[in-house]
């Protein structure tokens with residue numbers, strides 16, 4: 001699998017505290033990866049480094065086939081490279097319909113090439129239908145986003161990110177606050193999305209991670225403690241000790 005993102009030897013210090021400590025993680029071009037770890041392990045900071053919100057003191061963050069350094073780019077330039085981020089709390093336009101939300105996301109081209117090849121409105125309508133189908137909200141297209149359930153709002157927001165056609169989607173705790181049925185739908189959605197792009201999911205819920213059935217990276221004290229299948233990492237004695245607080 002070709003590498004899309006290469007984080008190597010990255011460290012971040014906040015007021016003398018080393019939140020990220022010589023961290024190296026590599027993500028493939030069409031890969032689903034779960035990142036787990038106890039509170040304060042550095043999961044959010046890891047995502048902040050990729051999106052340019054936090055700048056590391058050392059290390060490299062290389063992106064794409066030409067190994068562009070993301071550390072030289074601004075947050076908006078990084079977003080335009082095709083990196084989308086879904087925060088925990090859904091932020092959809094509640095007063096607008098699901099269709100309007102998706103249309104707005106499609107109208108917001110992320111790069112110069114999107115402007116050059118700007119799609120006609122007929123194509124936009126077809127694309128909205130495609131995304132609605134992908135996120136399971138076809139029936140809900142005319143509804144106001146504010147009327148959706150918590151889970152549906154999360155899917156809509158994922159759909160709005162997919163509308164930007166990201167190559168890497170970072171998703172923070174997608175299962176939080178969802179019903180079991182909503183979790184199942186979310187699993188399917190993320191697995192499908194990762195067939196054509198990289199998806200990195202930060203998640204606390206082990207059952208959810210198990211269903212994602214993907215490679216897992218365990219972070220602890222800002223570094224990788226273990227990596228592999230969920231079964232592999234949960235058998236690792238260091239991981240057991242960290243989770244049991246020994």
Ligand SMILES: Nc1ncnc2c1ncn2[C@@H]1O[C@H](COP(=O)(O)OP(=O)(O)OP(=O)(O)O)[C@@H](O)[C@H]1O
Nearest residue numbers: 014015017019037038039040041042043044045046
């Ligand atoms: N801006 C900041 N200033 C000072 N310390 C920070 C800052 N951001 C994060 N930290 C510290 O860095 C460490 C890593 O934090 P981070 O939020 O990345 O962990 P996390 O794995 O996402 O935790 P959680 O699961 O609780 O969200 C923590 O000890 C946190 O207190």
